[in-house]
Amino acid sequence: MRERLAYWAGRLALALSRRLGRGGTSLPGRVALRVDPALLGKLARRCERGAVLVSGTNGKTTTARILAGALERSEGAPVHNRSGANLPPGLVTAFLRTPPPWRRALLEVDEAALPRAAAQVPAALLLVTNVFRDQLDRYGEVERTARLIESGIRRLDPGATVVLNADDPRVAAMAAAAPGPVRFFGFEASVAASDAKGPLGDAGRCPRCAAPLTFTARLYAHLGRYLCPGCGFRRPDPEVTIQGFTALPWGSRLEVAWAGGALAVELPLPGLFNAYNALGAAAAALALGVDAEVVGAALGAAVGSFGRFQRVDAGERQLVVALVKNPTGFNEVLRTVEGIEGEKDMLFLLNDRAADGTDVSWLWDVDLERLSRPGAGIGAVTCGGERAGDMAVRLKYAGFERPRLQFAQGVEAALDLALARGSPGRPLVIMPTYTALLALEDVLARRGVARSFWEV
Amino acid sequence: MDRRLVLVHLYPDLLNLYGDRGNVLALSRRASWAGWTLEVREVGMGEAADLAEADMLFVGGGQDREQKTLAQDLLRRRDAILRGVDRGLVVLAVCGGYQLMGRRYVTPEGEEVPGIGLMDLETLPGPGRLVGNVVVAAGWLEEPLVGFENHGGRTFLGPSAQALGQVVRGHGNNGRDGTEGAWAGKVYGTYLHGALLPKNPAFADHLLRQAAARRRGEVPWPKLDDLEEHAARAVLMERMGLRGQR
Ligand SMILES: [Zn+2]
Numbered sequence: 009m010r011e012r013l014a015y016w017a018g019r020l021a022l023a024l025s026r027r028l029g030r031g032g033t034s035l036p037g038r039v040a041l042r043v044d045p046a047l048l049g050k051l052a053r054r055c056e057r058g059a060v061l062v063s064g065t066n067g068k069t070t071t072a073r074i075l076a077g078a079l080e081r082s083e084g085a086p087v088h089n090r091s092g093a094n095l096p097p098g099l100v101t102a103f104l105r106t107p108p109p110w111r112r113a114l115l116e117v118d119e120a121a122l123p124r125a126a127a128q129v130p131a132a133l134l135l136v137t138n139v140f141r142d143q144l145d146r147y148g149e150v151e152r153t154a155r156l157i158e159s160g161i162r163r164l165d166p167g168a169t170v171v172l173n174a175d176d177p178r179v180a181a182m183a184a185a186a187p188g189p190v191r192f193f194g195f196e197a198s199v200a201a202s203d204a205k206g207p208l209g210d211a212g213r214c215p216r217c218a219a220p221l222t223f224t225a226r227l228y229a230h231l232g233r234y235l236c237p238g239c240g241f242r243r244p245d246p247e248v249t250i251q252g253f254t255a256l257p258w259g260s261r262l263e264v265a266w267a268g269g270a271l272a273v274e275l276p277l278p279g280l281f282n283a284y285n286a287l288g289a290a291a292a293a294l295a296l297g298v299d300a301e302v303v304g305a306a307l308g309a310a311v312g313s314f315g316r317f318q319r320v321d322a323g324e325r326q327l328v329v330a331l332v333k334n335p336t337g338f339n340e341v342l343r344t345v346e347g348i349e350g351e352k353d354m355l356f357l358l359n360d361r362a363a364d365g366t367d368v369s370w371l372w373d374v375d376l377e378r379l380s381r382p383g384a385g386i387g388a389v390t391c392g393g394e395r396a397g398d399m400a401v402r403l404k405y406a407g408f409e410r411p412r413l414q415f416a417q418g419v420e421a422a423l424d425l426a427l428a429r430g431s432p433g434r435p436l437v438i439m440p441t442y443t444a445l446l447a448l449e450d451v452l453a454r455r456g457v458a459r460s461f462w463e464v
Numbered sequence: 465m466d467r468r469l470v471l472v473h474l475y476p477d478l479l480n481l482y483g484d485r486g487n488v489l490a491l492s493r494r495a496s497w498a499g500w501t502l503e504v505r506e507v508g509m510g511e512a513a514d515l516a517e518a519d520m521l522f523v524g525g526g527q528d529r530e531q532k533t534l535a536q537d538l539l540r541r542r543d544a545i546l547r548g549v550d551r552g553l554v555v556l557a558v559c560g561g562y563q564l565m566g567r568r569y570v571t572p573e574g575e576e577v578p579g580i581g582l583m584d585l586e587t588l589p590g591p592g593r594l595v596g597n598v599v600v601a602a603g604w605l606e607e608p609l610v611g612f613e614n615h616g617g618r619t620f621l622g623p624s625a626q627a628l629g630q631v632v633r634g635h636g637n638n639g640r641d642g643t644e645g646a647w648a649g650k651v652y653g654t655y656l657h658g659a660l661l662p663k664n665p666a667f668a669d670h671l672l673r674q675a676a677a678r679r680r681g682e683v684p685w686p687k688l689d690d691l692e693e694h695a696a697r698a699v700l701m702e703r704m705g706l707r708g709q710r
Contacts, residue, residue, distance in 0.1 A: 366596070367612045369658045372486030397696030401662050404692050405489050415695065 014044035015051070018104040033093035037100030048096055049128030051103040052113055055087065059113040059129045060292065063122045063157055064137030064179070066337055067285040068094065070277065070310075071137055072116040074289035077306035079114060082298045086114040094118040099125065119153045122160035131164055135171040135292045137285070139178045140229060140336045141211065150211060154178045161185040171292045173284070174246040175231040181215035183244065193291035194246035195227055197253045197263070199280060216241045228280055229336045248291035253283055255347060262307070264290055271304040276311075279344040281337070286310060322457045325427060326435040328352075331445050333364075335373040338439070342378060345437050351385050352437050353430035356403070357393040357419055357444035364441040368395050371402045380407030388429045391415035392422020393444045419447040467500045469675050471520040472513050474561070475534065476506045484524035486659025487558065490668050491520070498669075498686050500676065509537050515548040519675040525559020525657060531569060535577045538564050542580045549582065552678040554671055555651040558660060562645070562653035563587040563617055572616060583648045584622030590638070592616070598634030598656055599704055600644045605666045608632060609644075610700050611656030619655075621646055628654055633704040650674055663697060665690045 018040025025032030040047055052059050060079075062072045069092040076088045087110050089102035094116045102115065117125045126134065136157055141150045161170055162185050170186040173179045174194035183190045211230035214221050219238030226232035235242040252263030252272075259276040260283050275286050286307050293303045320327040328348070332338040345352065360368050379386050389408050391399035392415065400415040414429065416422040419440070430436055440448050473488050488504055495502035502520075507513040515521065523538075538545075549555065557565045566585035569577040574589075593616045600609040609629060618638035621627060627637070628645030636644035636655070645654035652671070654660065661668040665688065673685045701707065 367614060367658065369483035369486065369612060372483045372489070372659050372662075395696070395699060397692060397694075397699050398663070400692040401696050402486075405486070405493050405662055410691070413692075415692065417699070 010044045011047060011050045014040045014047045015104070017043045018047075018100065022101070022104050032101065033089075033091045034095070034097040034101055036104045037097035037102075040100050040104065041097055046128070048100055048125065049130075051100065051110075052129040054108065055110045055113045055130075057083070057112040058132040059115055060086070060296065061122070061125065061129065061131050061134045061160075062114070062116045062137070062292075063119055063134065063160065064173075065119065065140045065153060066334070067137045067281060067288070068092070068116045070282060071135065071285040071288050072114055074286055074306055074310045075135075075292050076114050077309055078289065078293035078298050078303050079112060079296070081302045081305055082293075084111050086110075086112040088114040089116055092116060095121050096125070117160075119156050122157055123163060126160035127163040131168050133169045133171060133292055133295060134161065134164060135288055136161075136173060136179050136182060137288055138173050138176045138231065139211075140334055150178065154182070154215075158182050158185040162187065164188065169295050171288065171295055173231070173288065174244050175227065175233070175284075177221060177230065177234050177241075177243070178211065178215050180244055181241070191248065191291055191295050192244050192246040193248040193287050194243070194250075195231075195253070195284075195287070196246075196249040196251050196265075198225065199227055199253050214238055214241050228340060231284070248287065248294060250283060250287050253280070255279075262286065264303075264307075266291075266294060269294075269300045271300055271307075273304045273307045275307050276309075278347065279340055281340045282310075320452065320457060322427075322452070322455075324432045325430070327452075327457075328435055328437045329445070329448070330437065330439050331442065332374075332439045333442055335370055338374040341439060342375065346378070346384060348385075348435065348437070350434070351387045352435045353387045353426060354379070354389045355422060355426040355436055355438045356389075356391045356399045357422060357438065357440035357448060358391070358395040358399040359393045359419075359441050359444040359447075360395050360398075361443045364443050368398045371398065374402075376403060376406040379403075387412075387431070387434055388426070389413050390422055390426035390429060392417070392419055392425070393441065394418070396422060419444055420451050423448065423451060466679065467676075469495060469500055469502045469519045469672070469679065470517055471502055471504050471522060471675075472515060472518045473504055473506045474513070474521065474523045475509060475537075476524075477508045483657040483659030484522075484558065487524070487556070487657075487661040488522055490659065490661035490665075491522075491672060494665065494668050494688065495672055497688050498672065500672070502672075509533070513541065513544070515541070515544045515553065516551075518548060518553060519678050520671065521545065521548065521553055521555045523555070523557040523561030523564075525561055531560055531564065531571065532575075532577055534560065535564050535569065535579065538580050539578065545580065545582065549649065549651060552650060552674075554675045554678070555582070556671060557651075557653045558657055559615060559655055562655065563619060565646075565651065565653045566619065567622075569617065582651050583646050583653060584625040585619055585646055585653075586622070587617040587619045589616065590618040594618075594635035594639050594655075596634055597658075597700055597704065598636065598644065599632040599701065599706060600629040600634075600636065600656070601632050602629030602667075605629075605664075605670065607664075607666050607697075608701075609654070609656060609660075609664050609667060610658070610697050611654075611660050611663065612658035613655045614657075615655050619646075624648075628652065632706065663693060665693045 021039040022036035174192035214236035217239040221234040248266040254261040492502040566579040572589040627643035
């Protein structure tokens with residue numbers, strides 16, 4: 009009774025927010041949860057095949073989208089919070105937006121919300137992408153996040169499969185917490201890893217005994233093949249692997265292999281991090297019994313989420329939008345941007361609200377120096393957002409100077425400045441932090457350039 | 465004529481934390497814009513450092529639980545650092561590094577970690593963390609210091625220590641007595657990062673000028689073009705209700 013009341017209250021809120029022209033990725037769920045705080049578990053139990061959860065610090069949204077493509081092709085579209093609203097209200101909203109009956113729920117879940125979600129939702133599978141330090145990680149934040157995920161894993165049903173990234177030591181160590189079967193995915197291909205240098209910090213320590221790990225290969229950040237000289241903890245052999253990786257201008261060619269099968273596919277999303285996203289999605293799909301052919305089709309048709317490397321045509325100007333949210337992600341984006349042929353202009357949009365990280369010093373851990381090297385192909389550089397000055401200071405110390413480097417306060421003013429400065433033939437690469445991305449999306453939608461991201 | 469300075473950056477590997485790199489980068493860029501060369505020597509845990517030849521020493525901030533390992537290594541370098549300071553070594557210590565410049569540091573678990581006693585101060589645990597943007601009035605500089613703080617330890621200055629400045633916005637050393645940071649001679653300690661020196665060019669130049677004086681006596685230091693730096697500062701000041709101040 010309470011569940012029905014909550015469901016319909018949420019549906020009503022959804023209809024209203026649609027009428028008002030808002031996407032409403034969380035609000036309807038918030039209304040419904042107020043009526044019945046236990047609603048998420050009740051709705052999830054109505055799914056014929058249970059739920060699939062995706063968590064980790066980076067790549068959740070893209071991974072879940074690729075996995076959704078595989079499920080959709082093999083059994084019909086799942087209930088899915090595809091916009092990336094990954095707290096309980098967002099998860100409930102996904103159910104409100106999808107008319108029943110529900111076959112399966114595919115939920116991207118924030119790490120902090122995972123323990124509760126895992127306890128409430130009958131999950132058939134949980135996929136963990138990675139644990140990177142976030143902007144605010146000064147004081148063991150990585151370890152705290154990893155423990156939250158582990159506590160989620162402990163609350164799963166014994167029948168649930170846990171799919172883990174073997175190349176991330178802290179994620180691989182989560183296998184010990186799994187009550188049921190575990191599957192690993194990882195890179196076997198050797199990749200020239202230009203970013204895999206620099207200090208590892210905490211991520212380079214053994215999750216079991218805290219001794220510094222020995223890496224025989226590093227792909228990027230702290231992902232690679234490792235061994236602990238102290239206690240013998242080592243990278244587990246992954247069941248689903250990437251045997252071949254070739255970077256293409258807008259994607260990569262992947263050879264994925266597992267016991268009893270293999271597939272070769274062109275992934276239309278660029279960069280090593282997206283190859284990891286695809287690999288994780290493939291491992292989860294295979295564990296759920298999806299056909300190899302269908303998995304291949306899903307990878308080949310992968311679409312990033314708004315701001316996770318998206319090309320947008322704005323009149324004569326081509327925009328490339330890539331969300332940046334922590335040093336690792338930012339470095340990967342820069343590496344990928346360098347792969348875009350020819351000269352390109354740059355627009356950096358830095359905000360410092362809670363969702364962006366209120367401490368902007370994380371910028372100093374980003375290898376922006378690489379952009380000012382000769383031959384990097386960078387034209388005009390513009391900074392904006394609420395902390396435009398801080399971004400400009402960072403780039404100044406990275407080797408850029410006026411007039412090539414300019415800044416304007418706010419998102420819209422900076423966008424206009426960047427558009428006015430560049431030359432029409434050159435793509436404008438826009439790198440916003442999270443709330444700057446939302447503001448940018450607003451401006452672009454208002455100008456009729458991009459669809460709203462809840463419609464994607 | 466020799467316009468070369470040597471900076472020793474302690475524990476770049478261990479204390480890979482926000483802004484530390486920015487501080488070193490700011491010193492090295494600003495030195496070169498002023499016509500000097502700053503040679504940066506990175507020295508990790510247990511590695512030998514020739515402080516006799518150094519003009520500047522930078523010790524960054526670490527994670528709370530790294531403080532003990534760090535303290536052991538610093539204690540082994542104590543005499544070398546003291547000798548350097550006697551010869552005019554300019555020291556900047558931030559966050560965790562700052563805490564260990566004092567007499568002692570008490571962990572949240574109550575364990576006592578000895579510091580190197582370069583400054584008369586001690587750090588005790590407190591409830592919660594002091595986090596946020598900070599503005600500090602420092603009369604000896606032409607502009608206030610701005611930055612971001614994030615620390616659990618509360619630092620209290622002894623009678624022979626002097627605060628770097630008075631807190632205008634934020635928490636500072638301990639959130640109670642209105643002081644932020646400390647200095648003694650050419651040794652400076654502070655909780656501010658964000659990064660500290662790129663956003664406080666006057667402070668960066670002050671440190672460089674002192675290091676240069678060690679080599680060549682008082683030298684003129686050019687006024688640099690700090691348009692971007694001032695834009696970054698202005699946003700912070702305005703947000704803190706300090707519009708119009710630089
Ligand atoms: Zn170990």
